[in-house]
Amino acid sequence: MLLYVVLPSRLVVGPRWLLPVLVALPLAPLSARRHRHPNESPWIRKVVLVLITIVTLANITSVALLVHRLLSSNVSQGTQLIDSAVSIWLTNVIIYGVWFWEIDRGGPHRRAGTEDLWPDIQFPQMGSPELSPPDWRPHFFDYLYTSFANGTSFAPADAMPLTLRLKVLFASEAAVSLVAIVVVGARAINILR
Numbered sequence: 001m002l003l004y005v006v007l008p009s010r011l012v013v014g015p016r017w018l019l020p021v022l023v024a025l026p027l028a029p030l031s032a033r034r035h036r037h038p039n040e041s042p043w044i045r046k047v048v049l050v051l052i053t054i055v056t057l058a059n060i061t062s063v064a065l066l067v068h069r070l071l072s073s074n075v076s077q078g079t080q081l082i083d084s085a086v087s088i089w090l091t092n093v094i095i096y097g098v099w100f101w102e103i104d105r106g107g108p109h110r111r112a113g114t115e116d117l118w119p120d121i122q123f124p125q126m127g128s129p130e131l132s133p134p135d136w137r138p139h140f141f142d143y144l145y146t147s148f149a150n151g152t153s154f155a156p157a158d159a160m161p162l163t164l165r166l167k168v169l170f171a172s173e174a175a176v177s178l179v180a181i182v183v184v185g186a187r188a189i190n191i192l193r
Contacts, residue, residue: 021030043119045107053096059091085184089177092152096173097144103165104138120166121146122130123159151177 022076066084101108105117123142125132142159148155161167 010024045102045109048102048107052095052102055091055095056099059088059095060176062091063176067179070184081187082183085180089151089180092173092176092180093147094144096151096169097140097147099169099173100146100166101140102141103169104143117141118162119161120161120163122162147173150174152180152181 003147062084066081066088070081099120104186111117119126121138121143123138123146125136125138128138145157148157149159150170150173154177156170161170
């Protein structure tokens, strides 16, 4: 939410306060729960997925507005352009980390149960269990790191997507990162010269 608030108004859809409020209102009661459980209500997962979708669409819209601004007007403030691209890219990494966390094996509430679920992402510890503790399970930081690696290399680094839905998420994150880093970064460097 904070990264969205610092974007210039030209890269924000609607009032600047709208997205943070839309995310904060349902996020507060969801955050009050310490852990998610296998028997939680289905509406909790639906609310979480809607929140993630809203933030993802807002971030993609910000990238599109940034590229449109680059192509349709004479941009002369390279520093502001780089700051905006960094904010969009960081939001992208964080939100896709949350996507991976929420989608893999049905989400954290399903992974908390005893049911043996098929993974959507294969982590290295799963392929080489002798290199990890016997009860190793991925934590949020594992998903955030996977998102960071995918967002910087535009391809999975060590964790591999196994299902179509994760491959689509990996590809969409890489596409947004590619635009934010390469297109915007190249233009900003030209402006700063």
